Amino acid sequence: MNKPEEYRSALLDRILSEITPQERNKVWLKMHIAVRIADLLKEKGLRKKDLAEACGLKGASMVTKWLSGGHNFTLDTLVDISHAFGVSVAELVRQEEQKVVFSSTVVVQVPALSPERRTIKMGDAAFVGRSSNAIGSITVVSEPHFNYGQQQPCLA
Amino acid sequence: MNYRIVPVVQLTGPACHIYTIIRDGASDTAFHEFLQQHDTTYYQEVRDIVLQLEGMGKRTGARDYFFKLAEGRLGDLVAAIKDEPGRKLRLFCIRFNNYVLILGGGAPKNVRAWENDPDLSKVAHELIAISEGIKEALKNKTLKWNEEGTDLTGDLTIELEDE
Numbered sequence: 001m002n003k004p005e006e007y008r009s010a011l012l013d014r015i016l017s018e019i020t021p022q023e024r025n026k027v028w029l030k031m032h033i034a035v036r037i038a039d040l041l042k043e044k045g046l047r048k049k050d051l052a053e054a055c056g057l058k059g060a061s062m063v064t065k066w067l068s069g070g071h072n073f074t075l076d077t078l079v080d081i082s083h084a085f086g087v088s089v090a091e092l093v094r095q096e097e098q099k100v101v102f103s104s105t106v107v108v109q110v111p112a113l114s115p116e117r118r119t120i121k122m123g124d125a126a127f128v129g130r131s132s133n134a135i136g137s138i139t140v141v142s143e144p145h146f147n148y149g150q151q152q153p154c155l156a
Numbered sequence: 157m158n159y160r161i162v163p164v165v166q167l168t169g170p171a172c173h174i175y176t177i178i179r180d181g182a183s184d185t186a187f188h189e190f191l192q193q194h195d196t197t198y199y200q201e202v203r204d205i206v207l208q209l210e211g212m213g214k215r216t217g218a219r220d221y222f223f224k225l226a227e228g229r230l231g232d233l234v235a236a237i238k239d240e241p242g243r244k245l246r247l248f249c250i251r252f253n254n255y256v257l258i259l260g261g262g263a264p265k266n267v268r269a270w271e272n273d274p275d276l277s278k279v280a281h282e283l284i285a286i287s288e289g290i291k292e293a294l295k296n297k298t299l300k301w302n303e304e305g306t307d308l309t310g311d312l313t314i315e316l317e318d319e
Binding site: 007008009011012013015018019023024027031032034035038064067068069070071 | 163165185203207208216222240
């Protein structure tokens with residue numbers, strides 16, 4: 001078998017490097033919602049026309065637009081779609097379960113034990129005992145529902 | 157004319173193998189030329205297309221509903237990425253399934269049908285010919301699918317007879 005020839009476009013590298021995490025999140029989330037709608041249509045045995053009618057629309061053309069992967073959904077539309085499928089909006093936009101630990105910083109407040117705010121890093125295991133700095137062992141794990149590309153995830 | 161199918165490493169991911177083509181004697185791939193030609197005039201559209209392709213490669217796969225299918229002759233695999241209202245730029249590609257996508261070139265679409273635009277027509281006809289060449293190579297088994305049907309293996313050079 002021939003090994004595929006490697007070709008790397010410096011221009012593509014430049015374009016990708018200029019794209020912000022927010023831009024990536026926006027585009028990928030639209031694509032993800034399109035996939036969820038398509039999967040739910042299949043799962044529920046519905047046609048595009050059925051979904052359109054359940055959302056109070058006349059034809060299936062708007063559903064085709066939703067599935068294009070580039071549609072900018074309003075919250076109202078997401079609510080309509082989620083009602084039509086009998087799922088919550090959170091379930092509609094939820095991305096595949098993937099245990100990912102991000103290396104970003106979060107602030108955890110433990111008011112019962114200490115009034116001060118404690119800063120730990122995601123992925124860190126912190127042990128806090130019965131004294132002012134002890135509550136047990138915790139590991140901060142985030143599911144990246146809306147975090148496409150925001151940080152470099154390391155698979156746990 | 158010979159064409160080589162080469163991976164676009166920056167866009168390929170676990171969800172889809174994204175390739176482009178390079179003509180014999182050319183120094184750049186068809187996709188690189190597309191970026192080069194339109195990056196300045198259609199800056200935002202180029203970025204959106206790149207992001208969509210990256211999303212397909214790394215997250216969603218090349219779902220059929222992301223594309224306008226059968227853009228070429230009936231039965232060929234040539235498709236165009238769906239555009240949003242107001243968008244001009246059209247990128248043609250060969251879509252086999254969710255897992256394999258070959259990018260060609262593209263141009264702004266100012267007419268209703270690509271057949272009426274010389275630039276788009278040239279790109280589409282080139283891809284139609286390449287998709288026929290790929291189908292022939294698959295038939296002759298010089299090019300094969302991997303066991304899972306998720307990638308192409310074998311000789312990635314496509315030979316086409318000059319018209």
